[in-house]
Amino acid sequence: xxxxxxxxxxxxxxxxxxxxxxxxxxxxxxxxxxxxxxxxxxxxxxxxxxxxxxxxxxxxxxxxxxxxxxxxxxxxxxxxxxxxxxxxxxxxxxxxxxxxxxxxxxxxxxxxxxxxxxxxxxxxxxxxxxxxxxxxxxxxxxxxxxxxxxxxxxxxxxxxxxxxxxxxxxxxxxxxxxxxxxxxxxxxxxxxxxxxxxxxxxxxxxxxxxxxxxxxxxxxxxxxxxxxxxxxxxxxxxxxxxxxxxxxxxxxxxxxxxxxxxxxxxxxxxxxxxxxxxxxxxxxxxxxxxxxxxxxxxxxxxxxx
Numbered sequence: 646x647x648x649x650x651x652x653x654x655x656x657x658x659x660x661x662x663x664x665x666x667x668x669x670x671x672x673x674x675x676x677x678x679x680x681x682x683x684x685x686x687x688x689x690x691x692x693x694x695x696x697x698x699x700x701x702x703x704x705x706x707x708x709x710x711x712x713x714x715x716x717x718x719x720x721x722x723x724x725x726x727x728x729x730x731x732x733x734x735x736x737x738x739x740x741x742x743x744x745x746x747x748x749x750x751x752x753x754x755x756x757x758x759x760x761x762x763x764x765x766x767x768x769x770x771x772x773x774x775x776x777x778x779x780x781x782x783x784x785x786x787x788x789x790x791x792x793x794x795x796x797x798x799x800x801x802x803x804x805x806x807x808x809x810x811x812x813x814x815x816x817x818x819x820x821x822x823x824x825x826x827x828x829x830x831x832x833x834x835x836x837x838x839x840x841x842x843x844x845x846x847x848x849x850x851x852x853x854x855x856x857x858x859x860x861x862x863x864x865x866x867x868x869x870x871x872x873x874x875x876x877x878x879x880x881x882x883x884x885x886x887x888x889x890x891x892x893x894x895x896x897x898x899x900x901x902x903x904x905x906x907x908x909x910x911x912x913x914x915x916x917x918x919x920x921x922x923x924x925x926x927x928x929x930x931x932x933x934x935x936x937x938x939x940x941x942x943x944x945x946x947x948x949x950x
Contacts, residue, residue, distance in 0.1 A: 701925075708732055708918035716914060732919035736906065739916065742923060744895070745902035749881055750927070752818045752898060756880035757873050759822025764872055765865075767823070768831025769857050773843060783832070789825040802889055814896060817887045821880055827872045834868035835861055870938035877931050881924075899924050 678686075702723060710716055711727030736742050770776075771783050801820045802811075810816030838861070846856050862869070884900045891897055903920045906913075 704918045704921050707915055708922050710915060712915070732913075732915045733923065735916055736920045736923060740902055740905045740920075742899070742902065742920065745897055745899040746923070746927075748814055748896055749899040751814050752887070753877050753880040753927075755815065755818035756821045757876045759818070760824055760827045760872050760876040761869055763823035764827035764831045765862065765869065766857070767828045768833075769835050769861050771828070771832045772835040773856070773861070774853060786825045786828055786832075790829075798886065798889070801886075805890060811890060812892050812896065813890075816890050817883075817898065818880065820886065821876070821883070824876065824879075827876065830868055830872055831865065834865040838864055867938050870935040874932060874935055878928055881928060 703721075706723050706725060707716055709728045709730070709732075710725040711729045711731075714725065714727050771779060771786075805811055805816045805819060808816075808819075810819060842860060843856060846860055851859070882900060883898075887898045887901050891901065894902075903917070903924065906917050906920050
């Protein structure tokens with residue numbers, strides 16, 4: 646039985662009795678990964694995982710350790726020897742944590758609502774409507790991303806004070822109610838929609854508002870959830886801006902109010918860790934609620950082949 650070889654390809658000569666050389670390509674044409682590469686990749690993933698969730702696990706462990714347990718041992722111990730939930734109750738006895746959490750929730754709702762509505766409207770206008778100066782406005786949004794927040798914090802405070810909103814929760818929420826990054830996210834999501842859909846709606850007599858409500862918003866729900874999560878986390882975790890605007894302790898947000906857990910006459914790290922965990926719980930709830938839309942929103946606006 647004769648073997649036909651391709652004259653354009655050199656013949657591979659193998660010694661008698663040796664198995665044929667195995668290709669690094671799998672059955673579907675993808676390159677296979679060696680065992681050494683797998684070990685290196687998993688080691689890097691474990692390292693990144695420890696850096697990411699390590700501080701969180703340590704705070705959780707500290708909040709559950711009893712008062713008689715030493716947390717400054719030479720060899721750190723992650724699992725508490727005397728687990729207890731008493732420190733969480735002590736946080737509520739030390740500071741009005743639930744009032745602070747309510748204030749933070751009010752600010753977060755205002756910021757999330759402003760970003761979902763305002764960023765959606767701005768992103769739709771920049772991507773779908775034709776008006777003079779559209780490129781200039783888009784360039785200004787991009788330019789604001791270069792400036793750090795500390796550069797404009799003085800002008801923001803002067804503006805809020807001139808409006809009579811100093812020492813109010815609305816004054817805390819106002820500067821973050823429309824974020825430039827969120828506008829660009831919505832702009833990219835709306836821009837990925839087919840132009841033919843807009844043209845067909847215009848032929849049917851739909852105006853800009855109808856196209857925004859009935860065509861645009863249902864198609865970018867994933868990106869809206871991404872904007873909502875980012876806006877909530879930014880508003881809930883903000884410390885510097887509420888500290889500057891608010892002067893009445895009864896209006897403090899949770900992040901500002903937690904500073905009373907660490908004072909001159911009281912500095913219990915278990916109590917501080919318990920307060921940190923209480924502030925972290927709403928973020929987990931929001932992400933768990935919207936996470937099925939979050940991963941869909943990450944893909945929206947990508948280049949589709």
